[in-house]
Amino acid sequence: MTSRLDGDMDRQRFLGTDRYIATDDLTMAVNAAVTLERPILIKGEPGTGKTQLAIEVARSLGKPLFEWHIKSTTKAQQGLYEYDAVARLRDSQLGDDRVHDIRNYIVRGKIWEAFAAEEQPVLLIDEIDKADIEFPNDLLQELDRMEFYVYETRELVRARHRPIIIVTSNNEKELPDAFLRRCFFHYIQFPDRDTMERIIDVHYPGLKKQLLREALEVFYKVRDVAGLKKKPSTSELLDWIKLLLAEDIPPEALRSDNARSAIPPLYGALLKNEQDVHLFERLVFLNRKAGGSS
Amino acid sequence: MLVPFFFCLRDGGVKVSVTELLVLLEALQRGLADNSVDDFYYLARTALVKDESQLDRFDRIFAAYYRGAEDSLSDLFAEVPEDWLRRQAELHLSEEEKAQIESLGGFEALMEALRERLEDQEDRHEGGNRWIGTAGTSPFGAYGYNPEGVRIGQSGSRHRSAVKVWDQRAYRNLDDSLELGTRNIKIALRRLRKFAREGAADQLDLNATIDSTARNGGLLDLRLVPERHNAVKVLLCLDIGGSMDDHVRVCEELFSAARSEFKHLEYFYFHNCVYESMWKDNRRRHTEKTPTLDLVHTYGPDYKLVFVGDATMSPYEIVYPGGSVEHWNDEPGALWLQRLLDTYPKAIWLNPEPEERWRFTPSIKLINEMMGERMFPLTLAGLDEGMRALR
Numbered sequence: 001m002t003s004r005l006d007g008d009m010d011r012q013r014f015l016g017t018d019r020y021i022a023t024d025d026l027t028m029a030v031n032a033a034v035t036l037e038r039p040i041l042i043k044g045e046p047g048t049g050k051t052q053l054a055i056e057v058a059r060s061l062g063k064p065l066f067e068w069h070i071k072s073t074t075k076a077q078q079g080l081y082e083y084d085a086v087a088r089l090r091d092s093q094l095g096d097d098r099v100h101d102i103r104n105y106i107v108r109g110k111i112w113e114a115f116a117a118e119e120q121p122v123l124l125i126d127e128i129d130k131a132d133i134e135f136p137n138d139l140l141q142e143l144d145r146m147e148f149y150v151y152e153t154r155e156l157v158r159a160r161h162r163p164i165i166i167v168t169s170n171n172e173k174e175l176p177d178a179f180l181r182r183c184f185f186h187y188i189q190f191p192d193r194d195t196m197e198r199i200i201d202v203h204y205p206g207l208k209k210q211l212l213r214e215a216l217e218v219f220y221k222v223r224d225v226a227g228l229k230k231k232p233s234t235s236e237l238l239d240w241i242k243l244l245l246a247e248d249i250p251p252e253a254l255r256s257d258n259a260r261s262a263i264p265p266l267y268g269a270l271l272k273n274e275q276d277v278h279l280f281e282r283l284v285f286l287n288r289k290a291g292g293s294s
Numbered sequence: 295m296l297v298p299f300f301f302c303l304r305d306g307g308v309k310v311s312v313t314e315l316l317v318l319l320e321a322l323q324r325g326l327a328d329n330s331v332d333d334f335y336y337l338a339r340t341a342l343v344k345d346e347s348q349l350d351r352f353d354r355i356f357a358a359y360y361r362g363a364e365d366s367l368s369d370l371f372a373e374v375p376e377d378w379l380r381r382q383a384e385l386h387l388s389e390e391e392k393a394q395i396e397s398l399g400g401f402e403a404l405m406e407a408l409r410e411r412l413e414d415q416e417d418r419h420e421g422g423n424r425w426i427g428t429a430g431t432s433p434f435g436a437y438g439y440n441p442e443g444v445r446i447g448q449s450g451s452r453h454r455s456a457v458k459v460w461d462q463r464a465y466r467n468l469d470d471s472l473e474l475g476t477r478n479i480k481i482a483l484r485r486l487r488k489f490a491r492e493g494a495a496d497q498l499d500l501n502a503t504i505d506s507t508a509r510n511g512g513l514l515d516l517r518l519v520p521e522r523h524n525a526v527k528v529l530l531c532l533d534i535g536g537s538m539d540d541h542v543r544v545c546e547e548l549f550s551a552a553r554s555e556f557k558h559l560e561y562f563y564f565h566n567c568v569y570e571s572m573w574k575d576n577r578r579r580h581t582e583k584t585p586t587l588d589l590v591h592t593y594g595p596d597y598k599l600v601f602v603g604d605a606t607m608s609p610y611e612i613v614y615p616g617g618s619v620e621h622w623n624d625e626p627g628a629l630w631l632q633r634l635l636d637t638y639p640k641a642i643w644l645n646p647e648p649e650e651r652w653r654f655t656p657s658i659k660l661i662n663e664m665m666g667e668r669m670f671p672l673t674l675a676g677l678d679e680g681m682r683a684l685r
Binding site for chain 1: 309324
């Protein structure tokens with residue numbers, strides 16, 4: 001036990017990276033999960049960097065990353081292993097020698113790969129809420145004890161190093177309590193202006209101050225429009241700035257008091273939903289009319 | 295030292311379990327939060343709170359606890375000054391009183407008015423007919439004789455247990471009997487699942503394969519079958535507007551849960567009672583209507599029909615031609631309802647109104663009779679029963 005505690009002392013800590021700005025509470029949550037070797041659940045608006053977090057944690061701690069992207073048809077078992085019975089049947093017909101060893105037909109899933117890694121890996125279980133409602137429950141034992149049983153070969157697979165498991169959710173489905181109890185939890189809040197400036201700075205260093213200011217002004221204004229179905233988030237802002245730079249749009253063009261360009265240029269990058277675009281255009285039109293009459 | 299904090303959280307309604315507390319203690323022991331209170335706060339939050347909707351509650355309890363002031367903690371829950379409201383709150387409402395509360399715009403409105411009035415009022419009050427206190431005729435306060443009154447504080451100790459005065463959870467519990475998480479709804483809706491094989495054959499049918507391989511003289515002959523899908527078809531008719539506004543959130547949850555749970559789900563809106571047409575988009579309800587007859591002809595009788603509505607209206611709206619509050623209907627709603635029920639033998643009505651109130655509302659009784667007593671409350675138990683009736 002003491003040696004383990006000693007190990008903690010020089011354990012690396014995640015503090016964000018040159019590409020990823022992490023707030024204090026986020027780094028604390030990640031470090032707690034790393035130290036206690038328990039899964040961490042990350043929630044937040046789409047586009048706030050949930051998936052990116054796992055990639056950056058792996059990069060900054062210098063650990064291998066295993067990504068398991070969940071779809072609506074994904075089953076928990078697929079993360080552990082799959083037994084390819086059809087291939088074995090085929091081989092038996094062809095008289096292949098491989099057929100005598102069932103192990104040749106067990107296909108490892110992402111969790112098994114992570115468990116078998118030489119050094120402690122980072123395992124990303126992305127968008128867990130996309131799967132069937134029972135999916136998290138089916139993984140309780142595996143994530144808790146970090147081991148599972150392979151019935152076909154009667155062997156117990158145990159993690160060589162407990163992986164750092166990062167689970168993301170978009171809140172499409174509620175997750176079961178039993179699952180939540182076993183995780184640390186962090187809700188990525190939408191970044192405030194200061195954090196946002198730092199985020200943009202790591203992505204576009206040397207961006208002209210004026211353009212940045214105007215762009216943020218427009219961005220937060222668009223976000224404040226009531227009734228948007230999908231508010232633009234960090235990733236949309238970054239895309240938009242990229243476009244602004246590529247098109248070489250001058251900062252003045254973003255000024256909203258400039259009546260001619262009351263609709264921000266290239267706003268398609270910010271608003272992804274047709275209804276939102278309509279709503280936005282209507283509002284701008286009304287605004288302009290009101291402005292013209294007064 | 296964290297045990298009292300733990301209980302504070304639990305009392306404050308943050309669902310913390312012992313496991314989570316132990317995790318937090320382990321993390322502390324490992325020196326994760328040695329540096330500052332901020333670190334401790336972040337650590338406690340990530341370990342104990344698992345739902346963003348509870349973050350705010352956690353923050354308030356944390357702030358109060360570490361200010362070390364028990365009084366301020368009690369304020370959190372009480373919101374009513376302890377000196378002024380001396381006794382424990384009790385909300386005993388009889389059925390008649392409940393009905394009368396409606397005359398003030400419902401329980402929520404009453405509570406909202408109470409809250410507002412509390413803000414206006416600073417001192418303790420007795421008598422009178424507006425302010426809150428004891429022995430008055432205002433709707434608020436104790437020992438009053440306004441039948442619309444909410445009784446506040448009539449018995450009990452003058453203790454520091456102000457925590458429980460005007461205990462917010464006294465009426466949050468009322469909510470709980472209604473409240474269904476999408477997860478709960480889904481689990482209840484699962485009872486309806488009936489699997490059938492449809493679509494492309496992409497799963498190995500082991501029995502058929504063995505069978506046909508044997509027939510083939512040992513030469514492998516793979517047989518595939520389609521994956522099993524949920525084959526239940528549901529026609530969902532939602533009441534919208536008017537008296538249903540209070541229940542919109544619950545209904546939306548039901549709707550979003552239902553959408554992903556069935557292969558075929560069609561939904562239509564109606565107002566109060568079904569008539570000759572329904573609509574799919576509430577914003578364009580007056581321009582884009584679907585005649586109910588078309589609906590009956592489009593969707594076969596194998597669909598299961600689920601109404602969601604409070605069925606609270608004037609009985610005229612059901613039984614008389616022209617009874618609709620929105621338009622002139624040539625034929626009474628009852629006839630249309632009967633036509634739908636004749637087409638879809640499997641039908642239920644889910645009612646967000648509490649079951650106890652059904653017998654006081656003639657229109658609910660009427661519709662329940664027409665439905666053949668297949669009206670169920672929109673609670674978990676009711677949903678369960680309803681799904682069983684639909685099978």
